[in-house]
Amino acid sequence: MVTKVVLNGVAIQAEEFEEEVIRQNGVPLHKIRFAFKVRSNEYHDIATLxxxxxxxxxxxxxxxNFRGTIQNYSTSVTNLYKENEVADYRLELVETN
Structure with missing residues (x-):
């Protein structure tokens, strides 16, 4: 299932979307994890974001809706400057308090 995740106004078509509420110092915070594809023509914009x-x-x-910070991040390819390349990205964000 594809879920739209918007980061600073940029829409990302997320796959494998998961959400949970965690506690830090007794405070409940949102945490989301998702995967998404990045094509070579999108690489610069996504990397900058x-x-x-x-x-x-x-x-x-x-x-x-929340303000969140990257807790974990990975990609299957670190250089997408070759035309028509596609990488699998994984991102985990935690709400800042």
Whole structure:
């Protein structure tokens, strides 16, 4: 199932979307994990976005909105400058309090 995740106004078509509420110092915080594809023509924009590290996060179909920071991140390819390459990205974000 594909879920739209919006980070700082940029829509990402997320796969394998998971959400949970965790507790840090007794405070409940949202945590989401998802995978998404990045094509070579999107690489620069996505890399620049992820360098921001903290985002206004929105998941419209879940009515979920919070300020979140990258807790974990991985990619199957680190250089997408070759035309028509596609990488699998995984991102985990935790609400900042």
């Amino acid at each position: 992820l360098y921001e590290k903290t985002f206004d996060v929105s998941v419209p179909e879940k009515d979920l």
